[in-house]
Amino acid sequence: MASKNTAKKSLKLAPVLDLNEATALHERLLSLKGSPVAIDASAVERIGTLCAQVLMAGARSWEEDRVSFTFAKVSDAFVKTTQLIGVDIAPLMAKEI
Amino acid sequence: MKKRVLTVDDSRTIRNMLLVTLNNAGFETIQAEDGVEGLEVLETANPDVIVTDINMPRLDGFGFIEGVRRNDRYRAVPILVLTTESDAEKKNRARQAGATGWIVKPFDPTKLIDAIERVTA
């Protein structure tokens, strides 16, 4: 996957990604559109379905734009929950240079 | 970290039973006596889950739930309705007001804790 030569942006997720956080996360992702983004999910203690939806919609959107969208760091809880709900984040784990 | 439970019930008996049950189960418990007080203490209680009665003076459980759901900061908090009303109509009204789940009285400690576990992460 080729990435554009723009500066990579980092997005650090809040510890609690619940109903209240979904809109905020949505807005922040939209504001980063066009730039490669590395999501830092290392602080996540809890992620609900709504935020997972936003993240996956983001991943798709970035893919369409052919811009890099990766999970740079993930917490245990983040991995467990996404796996539980059948959301496969493995292909999005950071692997490129 | 201890989960924080806000209980709203006008009966002293039930309040005490809730307190004992929740404290024994390792929760931090904050209590209010009716819907109005429940909304007042919401901020300081900062609950992870709310357990509320339906029949209360001043502001009943339905009104209280609606109040919580309209509060920008606490609208996502799961709310369990604790009531002897087991008929579908009451459940339905509670659900429409925004209740997450319910516990039919007389509650036993296991059921209460179980229901709380079910709606909290």
Place this chain on the structure above:
Amino acid sequence: MDMNEIKEIFFQECEEQLAELESGLLRLNDGDRDPETVNAVFRAVHSIKGGAGAFGLDDLVSFAHVFETTLDCVRSNRLEPNQDVLKVMLKSADVLADLTNAARDGGSVDEARSRQLIKELEALANGELPQPAVSEPAAKPAPPAAPVAAPAPAPVVNEEGFQPVVFSFDDFEASEPPAIEPSTFEILFRPKSELYAKGNDATLLLRDLSRLGEMSIHCDMDELPALGSMNPEAAYFAWKISLKTDKGEEAIRSVFEFAEWDCELDVALAGGDHTGTGEEPPMQPVPFDLSLLDDDVPASSGAAEDEEQVVAQREARDDAVSAAATASNVLQMAQTARASAESNRSAAPTSSAAQAAAQQAASAATPTIRVDLDRVDRLINLVGELVINQAMLSQSVIENDTNGTSSINMGLEELQQLTREIQDSVMAIRAQPVKPVFQRMSRIVREIADMTGKSVRLVTEGENTEVDKTVIDKLAEPLTHMIRNAVDHGLETPEKRVAAGKNPEGTVRLTAKHRSGRIVIELADDGAGINREKVRQKAIDNDLIAADANLSDEEIDNLIFHAGFSTADKISDISGRGVGMDVVKRSIQALGGRINISSKPGQGSVFTMSLPLTLAVLDGMVVTVANQTLVVPLTAIVETLQPEASAIHSFGASQRLISIRNSFCPLVDVGRILNFRAIQANPVDGVALLVESEGGGQRALMVDAIQGQRQVVIKSLEANYTHVPGIAAATILGDGRVALILDVDAIVAASRGQTLKPEMSLAAAG
């Protein structure tokens, strides 16, 4: 706090709820149609049921449940609370109170009565009105066989499926079928947005589901729109789950119990050995124990393990967003509360409830705290000490300060005033309205009215008049007896009343008010009044008065307070339980009170009781007996007199009588009775206190001298020393001396052993 303590709290709460219930029903009976009154009544029963359920008090739960169901009909305007309906409900409230008491004290209840009322309540709930006076056109006539065929009162199971089960473990967890063969279920789960809006989350449901067995999951993201056009709070994900479990379909469905309405759910047994068809989307197995996962090794993914961590990224400046919500929260909550109050007003069944709620909020605005009675008593005790100390200090200053104008003296006066105020304020803590006792009386009236077939209306006034709690506690018994008496003997039967041109419904009026530092309670009936001829004849028959005695109307009326006096021709079941008005009088006197009666033939009788506001202080006459200082309660003293030698008549070896206005009264030397001296003092050297004894007769108590009257603080002797016969309590006087307070009744009783029999003395006196 343990369960026993909570149970104690429960019973306290029951008492409050029962009072609330009764007063609410009485308000409805008076035509109050405020929805909040009905709500409060409903809540009272509901709350008792809730607590009773938790303690497994099945009888109480069953009855409360039926009662509540009927009240709910009133609440939802399906049943008009007319007089007939309320009659049943008031009786039900009485039964509920009985059941509560039985649950607490282990007594028994009148099962036939509660069974009967359950029937009546159920009939009301089924739309059967107790009388043909139909005010509800929509009331559906229930088939006669339908309501309660079985006489058995207990397990009431109604359409709600409600059963009084203690700590029922009948939910899915407890009733898990023990051994079902593991089978595989295909589950389709598509949440709606409402599910998230209600604080639930698919992640929680899937977590609980995964705990039931081995789960494979496929997340269907087909509905997920583009980032720009999505609503972040809408539901897009759906799941197809394959679950191998031995818990059965019920267990699966109960995971979704709370979400049932807010999702599409399909649970089906997978055919044969579950091998997905070709078109099936790939499933991700979810390990049973998620904690096995390590966050560095996303197990099943097969993704690059050697992922390169992008370290040292600049910290994103992202704190701002999540903090946004906090700022305007306080304002928001106020608005929320107001908004919900408004929405309440518009909601159909609780329509004007908000308005009433506002009123109630206003009336509930006075904050209260619950305090252990022991603490208050301790405080009262300490204030008592303070009063005594202050008096002692004053006394010694006065003794040492001859000119009496020093600043110390003035300061002391202020101290005295302050002490008085503190004392009054502390007494006010114990003061409570007589309301609970008055409320209890309405039940007594109902019961007696039922038993006698009389129609009675109880009117209470001044029920917020306050008096010391100890007085209130002791007031119920004499009042109960008097009320019984008033309905049983005072009021006529409806026929007689009609014949006399009166309203067939009799009225009993119970009034409380404060008058000159005492509480005055009046009990008036509009019955026939005292039949003086009958009373007089009875008194003559019983040798209470001489046949030719010349008594005023008032004197005749007051004869009913004599021991063993009953005017009822035959002892009735109600008032005649071997207790007469003499017992009432004695208990009122024991409270430091007085009682008398006035009666008008054909118009009724009025009993007037005057009681001290507190039992902690007492107005007493300070007297000297054999160089000892004693206090005689002022309420016991009728008059004081200086005996003339000519008025003293010796009788037998040591008995003496004093003649007072043509009647004779036994003379009792207090000093002799209390063993202060070996031989009787000469009555002419002392003062006689004419006191009224419990039998209604009078005694002249001889003391040496009267020092004066004053209010004294009562100190219990039993608590500090031991019970002394003839002495009620002690006090400490201003000069620091301990003074004993005389128990007049005990002195009189003791005097009987060495004097004439009271009946004979009375006969002689007549």
